[in-house]
Amino acid sequence: MNILIADDERAIREGIKRTINRIYPEYGVELAEGAEAAAKLMGEKQYDIVLTDILMPGMNGLEFMRISKRRFPRVKWVVISAHSEFAYAQEAVRLGARDYLLKPIGKTRLQEIISTLAAEVREESELTKEEELLRANLKYLREGVFQRLASGLDIGNLDLTPFIEDYQSFYLMMVQMDAGDKDVRLEHFIVENVLSELIERHGRGFVVSYDRQSLLGLIAPREPERIERFQEEVKAHLQHYLKVPFQIVHSGLNNDFQSVPQVVMRMKQASNSPVALLDPPKGxxxxxxxxxxxxxxxxxxxxxxxxxxxxxxxxxxxxxxxxxxxxxxLGYKEYVTSLRLEQAKQLLLNPKLKVGEIAEYLGYQDIRHFAQMFRKKYHVTPNEYRQQQKINILLASGGKPSK
Incomplete structure (x- = not known):
């Protein structure tokens, strides 16, 4: 029985481990100080029970569960929370957590939960071991064949008929991360789970690893005309979970499996080259x-x-x-700066707003930099512009400026 404990409080995670080791010395127990570290461990080893704190720095326990449950459907989840976080614990149970532990954690309560879940794991293991092995082998065989095909490698005499029959029309989507020399195993894990979950939600398909920083998804959506919604959801989820820059390239609708190597090659070029496109439609x-x-x-x-x-x-x-x-x-940066400074002119007409407040609202953390950019474009400082406009308004109304 392998158990993983994820909690940013060292005393709690080590206390839980000591209790489990004392009662069940034959169980393997490993510790992680956060969800990111726990996710990496789950990618390297099979765990039967995972206990996770809910509120941790970075990825919290609920997010950890969401991105992990599809890839590890047999894992028994237990969440750890304080009394003030009980609503989160209830949400975790709705997400599929088998139970929860309230701090401070009682030894008797912990023993009851581990005993119950360990019995469930043993029972399910006997019933599903052969079935899961067969399913996993078929899954890896299918995805291995597709990975070789997508990479332009020889697939020998393997028959593509099952693919062709299952996916008569499909889309390809490549997610490429730009992390330099950083270890991106966690990011790979996140992308694979996000893509897999959304593909399942929108239709059928699967995800394969293309190279160290790229993953390739194949999707046959139930509603092909709504593929844009699928793309938006992928982008939104990855922006939320990933901490490294990434790009999404999609192929458009395909109906020829034989063309997959060429399409994927052009997708890869599109993610690396400033000028390569996937034959985009005119306009x-x-x-x-x-x-x-x-x-x-x-x-x-x-x-x-x-x-x-x-x-x-x-x-x-x-x-x-x-x-x-x-x-x-205009260049992108020049355009954005120009737009912001035009907005600054409008905001300066409001005498209740201080120049510093306007600068901060427009995204300038340094008021001096804002004033320099404004003067460079309009040849007056923000305060001088405000005074000029006040005089112009006064003259237009028939008044006289004060000396």
Whole structure:
């Protein structure tokens, strides 16, 4: 019986381990100081029971459960919470947690839970071991064949008929992470689980690892015309969970399995090259820039890195930058700065707003930098502009400026 305990409080996780080891010395118990560390361990070893704190720095216990349950459906989950977090514990039970432990954790209560879950694990193990082994072998065989096919490798005499019959039309989606030399096993785990869960929610398909920083998903959605919704959900979930930059490239509708190697090669090029595209339909670049411009206008006072906006319209950042300048006539950064400074002019007409408040609202943490940018564009400081506009309004109303 393998048990994993994830809790950011050292005294609690080590106390639970001591109690379990004393009562069940034959059980293997491992510790993780957070959800990220626990997720890595689960990717390396099979666990039967996972006890996780709910509120931890970074990924919390509920998020940890959500991204792990599909990949590890047999794991028995127990959540640990304080009395003030009881509502979270109830939500965890709704998500599939088998039980919960309230702090301070009683030894008798802990023994009861572990005993009950261990008995369930043993019973289920006998019933499903052969079935799961067969299912896993078929799954890995199918995905292994597709992975070789997608990579352009020889698949020998293997018959593709089952694929062709199951997926007469399908989409391919590649998620590529940009993490440099960083170990991205956790990120791989997250992407695989997010893609798999959303594919299951929207239709049929599966996910394979393409290389160290890329994963490839195949999806046959129930409603092909709503593939954009699927893409938006993938992007939103990954933006929430991933801590490294990523790009999403999709293929459009396919109906020929023989063409998969060529399509995947072009997808890979599209994620690496500033100019490669997947034969986009005429006008798709213009549409992407229209969407980007609308988003920028609605969120001009938020963080607007080029990478973020490019991901929103599913374009490679370098290509997006090139296309943006071509269509708009200004570089991306120059355009965003200009838009913010135009908004600053409007805000300066409100005498109740201080210059520092306007600068902060527009995303400038340094008021001096804001003033420099404003003066560079309009040749006056924000305060001078405000005074000029006050005089202009007074003269337009027939009054005289005070000396």
């Amino acid at each position: 798709s670049g213009e549409k992407a820039i229209e969407v980007a411009l609308q988003y920028i206008k609605e969120h001009y006072n938020e963080e607007l890195s080029l990478e973020k906006v490019a991901s929103i319209v599913f374009l490679n950042p370098a290509y997006f930058s090139q296309l943006f300048k071509q269509k708009v006539g």
